[in-house]
Amino acid sequence: MNDIIEIIKSRRTIKSFEAKFLSWEQVAKILDAGRHAPSSGNLQNWKFIAVLEPDLKTKLAEATHDQFNIAMASVLIIVCAEPEKAERYFGARGERLYTIQNCAAAIQNMLLEAHSLGLGGCWVGAFNEDKIKEICGIPAIVRPQAIVAIGYAKEVPNKPAKFPLETVVYFNKWKNKLRDPEKYSQNYSAILARKAGAAKEKLDQFKKDIVGKF
Numbered sequence: 220m221n222d223i224i225e226i227i228k229s230r231r232t233i234k235s236f237e238a239k240f241l242s243w244e245q246v247a248k249i250l251d252a253g254r255h256a257p258s259s260g261n262l263q264n265w266k267f268i269a270v271l272e273p274d275l276k277t278k279l280a281e282a283t284h285d286q287f288n289i290a291m292a293s294v295l296i297i298v299c300a301e302p303e304k305a306e307r308y309f310g311a312r313g314e315r316l317y318t319i320q321n322c323a324a325a326i327q328n329m330l331l332e333a334h335s336l337g338l339g340g341c342w343v344g345a346f347n348e349d350k351i352k353e354i355c356g357i358p359a360i361v362r363p364q365a366i367v368a369i370g371y372a373k374e375v376p377n378k379p380a381k382f383p384l385e386t387v388v389y390f391n392k393w394k395n396k397l398r399d400p401e402k403y404s405q406n407y408s409a410i411l412a413r414k415a416g417a418a419k420e421k422l423d424q425f426k427k428d429i430v431g432k433f
């Protein structure tokens with residue numbers, strides 16, 4: 220899979236994993252993708268804890284309000300933020316906003332790299348922060364932002380509905396909507412290409428549903 224937009228669109232949140240190991244090379248590639256994310260002032264105020272040890276994975280899963288499925292993932296990557304670094308450079312905005320955005324960019328990079336390697340991933344944000352810190356000995360000033368669970372997908376869910384462009388895009392001013400954004404730029408070939416793409420997506424989904432039924 221090479222086309223970035225195909226990787227972005229076909230990535231799914233995976234919640235069930237095969238009991239299989241990943242090679243260190245696979246894990247390293249995913250961590251490396253996180254490291255290359257953009258960050259405010261290139262601060263890179265993150266640390267990634269890769270947890271491969273089964274007992275620790277089980278304890279972490281317990282701390283995610285019992286999302287035990289993630290204990291089966293081959294690796295759990297705890298993405299930790301170092302907010303004080305961003306505060307030093309950018310004040311409250313750095314601490315409260317940039318820090319979160321930096322880590323989110325790293326997380327998404329990891330999920331996309333995992334997917335491009337044929338693996339599945341889950342961004343886990345629901346957890347008891349204090350328990351995660353205690354389990355992994357994370358200092359008080361560091362904040363775990365997410366656990367990225369990675370492994371071989373047992374099941375890939377259907378794509379959940381995503382709002383169409385028309386719903387999420389305004390032009391020039393808040394709430395200024397155009398029914399068909401492409402018409403704005405008189406890009407009729409793009410309209411046709413998009414409609415053809417949507418029809419193909421529907422057909423592919425239909426084929427998948429039929430195969431699943433019989």
Ligand SMILES: Cc1cc2nc3c(=O)[nH]c(=O)nc-3n(C[C@H](O)[C@H](O)[C@H](O)COP(=O)(O)O)c2cc1C
Pocket residue numbers: 230231232234286341342343344345346379
């Ligand atoms: C900030 C954030 C927190 C999330 N926390 C969880 C979580 O705790 N458990 C889980 O199963 N999925 C979690 N997800 C995954 C979402 O449920 C998932 O992205 C969403 O349903 C859309 O599905 P998709 O990723 O396949 O497009 C989280 C996603 C984000 C961005």
